[in-house]
Amino acid sequence: MTQRTPDPDIYLYDTLQRRKVRFEPTTPGRVGMYLCGPTVYSDAHLGHAKKEVSFDVVRRALMHFGYEVRYVTNVTDVGHLQNDSDDGEDKLLARARLEQLEPMEVADKYFWSFVSDMDALNILKPSINPRATGHIPEQIALIEELIARGHAYESESSVYFDVRSWPEYGKLSGRRLDDQEEGTREAVREEKRDPRDFALWKRAEPAHIMRWTSPWGEGFPGWHIECSAMSLKYLGEGFDIHGGGLDLQFPHHEAEIAQAEAAGHPFARYWMHNNMLTIGGEKMSKSKGNFTTLKDLLTVHDPMVIRFLLISSHYRSITEFSDAAFDSARSGYRRLTEALHELERRLPSAPEREDAALREKIAGYVAAFEDALRDDFNTPRAVAALFGLTTDVNAALNGGEVGRPALEAARAAYRTLGGDVLGLFADSPATQQDDTQVVGALMELVLQARQHYRLNKQYAQADALRETLTAVGVTVEDTKEGSRWKR
Ligand SMILES: Nc1ncnc2c1ncn2[C@@H]1O[C@H](COP(=O)(O)OP(=O)(O)OP(=O)(O)O)[C@@H](O)[C@H]1O
Ligand SMILES: [Zn+2]
Numbered sequence: 001m002t003q004r005t006p007d008p009d010i011y012l013y014d015t016l017q018r019r020k021v022r023f024e025p026t027t028p029g030r031v032g033m034y035l036c037g038p039t040v041y042s043d044a045h046l047g048h049a050k051k052e053v054s055f056d057v058v059r060r061a062l063m064h065f066g067y068e069v070r071y072v073t074n075v076t077d078v079g080h081l082q083n084d085s086d087d088g089e090d091k092l093l094a095r096a097r098l099e100q101l102e103p104m105e106v107a108d109k110y111f112w113s114f115v116s117d118m119d120a121l122n123i124l125k126p127s128i129n130p131r132a133t134g135h136i137p138e139q140i141a142l143i144e145e146l147i148a149r150g151h152a153y154e155s156e157s158s159v160y161f162d163v164r165s166w167p168e169y170g171k172l173s174g175r176r177l178d179d180q181e182e183g184t185r186e187a188v189r190e191e192k193r194d195p196r197d198f199a200l201w202k203r204a205e206p207a208h209i210m211r212w213t214s215p216w217g218e219g220f221p222g223w224h225i226e227c228s229a230m231s232l233k234y235l236g237e238g239f240d241i242h243g244g245g246l247d248l249q250f251p252h253h254e255a256e257i258a259q260a261e262a263a264g265h266p267f268a269r270y271w272m273h274n275n276m277l278t279i280g281g282e283k284m285s286k287s288k289g290n291f292t293t294l295k296d297l298l299t300v301h302d303p304m305v306i307r308f309l310l311i312s313s314h315y316r317s318i319t320e321f322s323d324a325a326f327d328s329a330r331s332g333y334r335r336l337t338e339a340l341h342e343l344e345r346r347l348p349s350a351p352e353r354e355d356a357a358l359r360e361k362i363a364g365y366v367a368a369f370e371d372a373l374r375d376d377f378n379t380p381r382a383v384a385a386l387f388g389l390t391t392d393v394n395a396a397l398n399g400g401e402v403g404r405p406a407l408e409a410a411r412a413a414y415r416t417l418g419g420d421v422l423g424l425f426a427d428s429p430a431t432q433q434d435d436t437q438v439v440g441a442l443m444e445l446v447l448q449a450r451q452h453y454r455l456n457k458q459y460a461q462a463d464a465l466r467e468t469l470t471a472v473g474v475t476v477e478d479t480k481e482g483s484r485w486k487r
Helices: 046-064 091-099 103-120 132-148 186-190 225-235 246-262 294-300 303-311 323-349 356-374 379-398 404-421 428-455 459-471
Strands: 011-014 019-022 030-035 068-073 152-154 158-161 199-203 219-221 241-245 270-274 277-279 475-479 482-486
Touching (some): 011 270, 046 068, 046 103, 046 241, 046 270, 046 277, 046 303, 046 356, 068 225, 103 294, 132 152, 132 158, 132 199, 132 219, 132 225, 132 246, 158 246, 225 246, 241 246, 246 270, 294 303, 303 379, 323 379, 323 404, 356 379, 356 404, 428 482, 459 475
Antiparallel strands (some): 152 158, 199 219
């Protein structure tokens, strides 16, 4: 990526201030970013990908604009209870029972599944990827600080955060005191001072396998505390950007802020939330069961088309999942790659001639692209700039010879902006899948030609085809059902 002085004019929408603000990191040139990661109890769906791709682009854009980014995203492998409330079974334990696995087997299975999906989508690897179960002491320490400062209390089965002791609770989501938490049993409600109090630590019942010793007996942490503890540990107080899905704004992020700040640790300075990927207007979610896994989508779509679909709408807009959306993403993506491949094909033989007008247009699109990303990471506008570039590049290529400097400039624009910043031209997964499809289709043709020769008793030609294939490592087998090929 280009090395440049950190750009001072990046604007982002801060959920906390409810407006677009100019981004100023605490340490010049460096950005600390935290993103709430997956609860690893099932395969990731397209909704998760919307979140991951959105923040991957934020990270890549900041890098492009000259910042060094430390990107921390967690793995929730304990404490996330069903219904997201203080009650119910741990999502991982429920899954472990269902699949007859150890809870940590469930965590590992779906963690690695998540990693492979993210790799396919060309998401950059996190700088640090901490797990909740690996940070129990840090979570206990934070809870102790909260108790010591009078912001948490121990009751029958849990340690709770005392919401009434912290008047700022609600500042992120704008929720009022009278909003109640949902889905909690009467018994749990009774041991709380306020129904909105949330669990920091829960005592484990005898049959609960995931348990750790703590000053409050054997148990496990509440869901929210891990993010406060791990983001502070790896990014420090007052770190720059905290991201996550809009659905996590309340109670999860509200709780994260309260836990950190009530313990005396200034928390994230900017809050960014992606909107939801919906299906039939409803949030795609594991618990609703209306999801399509990335694994399934990756068997039919080029991963880069999935990525292109997701960045074609702004991270703060809703993306509606549909076949038509995939069709238009496929053709849009193809438009870009075809132009790029054509100009790369023409480059080696291009004349050393200056095409000033085209060069100027390219520079204009580069500027428009960067302006779009400086404006709250507006990817649809950035993509529009790439389409504009494509229209002009295609017109020039169709019009005859184009000089090498202009082709170089266009190529650099595609590779840097589309490739490095939007992450769209991942060489490996995308092209591999393309190649597999192309090879399959070509082999189909070759076998048909060979069949045609054989039917017409042109055995010499049929054998010649087979020998050529053998020479490149492809074997053809004739069976009763017809000819088959393998490598
Ligand atoms: N449909 C979606 N669109 C965008 N982001 C999503 C979507 N679903 C989940 N996320 C984000 O992915 C992260 C992990 O979400 P989570 O594990 O709760 O998924 P989920 O499908 O909502 O599961 P559950 O239904 O069990 O709550 C969160 O930051 C969440 O905001
Ligand atoms: Zn979190």
